[in-house]
């Protein structure tokens with residue numbers, strides 16, 4: 085159960101209110117976000133105490149226990165949130181009119197290939213680079229990423245190109261390790277429900293791309309976002325990256341309906357990943373267009389200048405020249421839905 089309190093409530097009053105609830109056998113946690121003050125209450129039969137709490141003078145609203153998220157919802161914030169990454173001229177915003185594209189290889193392989201790809205995607209007009217060092221792979225025998233040895237490579241890419249960098253973190257220690265080197269954390273599909281990690285990045289201020297679990301529904305995605313928001317970090321960008329279906333031709337099914345559905349339920353921006361969802365480079369452009377038409381606030385995709393030689397996910401990686409074609413077409417689709425690339 086979530087109690088929305090009067091936002092100017094004093095620390096002392098909050099403390100007393102929490103104590104009163106705890107004396108009834110519940111656990112409480114104060115949450116402050118979007119200039120709102122909430123008290124999270126958990127324990128058995130919150131319905132009973134909910135009725136009573138509603139009458140208390142410092143309580144604005146009680147969100148009943150069947151509604152599992154609040155900060156991520158339109159109930160809390162009516163307008164679309166715009167999440168900004170980078171600073172000054174380099175700043176990129178997700179959730180506004182502009183639709184930013186994020187591109188780069190599945191993983192950083194060597195300094196030479198990473199720099200070459202970074203320079204090519206930059207030349208195509210990309211501002212945000214995929215700089216993945218830690219790879220969560222289905223098989224323990226697949227390439228696991230070059231790990232912390234790649235931090236210097238990320239620094240070098242930043243120095244030479246000015247690109248903003250996204251990197252995946254699979255556990256809290258990785259988030260701490262990369263924090264000073266990257267602009268955005270990515271939490272991948274396999275870690276959407278890694279709640280300790282969500283709480284950890286929630287205690288930072290770094291933007292987070294939160295990918296939908298491949299077997300998770302939309303409400304579960306929004307609950308995962310709620311973890312990050314409720315621990316203090318408002319900078320959450322959701323990502324639809326495909327869910328498991330019975331179809332074998334594509335790797336996953338990109339859930340296009342998730343885009344407008346998330347927009348109905350949440351104020352947070354949502355981007356798509358046409359690469360991991362399809363598993364096929366030949367489908368990346370078509371899925372990107374569909375996503376933009378459906379209202380996606382950004383696209384993250386895999387680009388490699390020599391896909392056959394890629395250490396991972398070469399089959400779904402497009403080349404820099406295919407990226408340029410995709411951008412050309414994307415501009416037209418974006419303008420048809422009153423957006424911009």
Ligand code: PEP
Nearest residue numbers: 216272273274295325360
């Ligand atoms: C990735 O983007 O590098 C990745 C592993 O994606 P996902 O978590 O969607 O599989």
Ligand code: MN
Nearest residue numbers: 190386396397
């Ligand atoms: Mn990949």
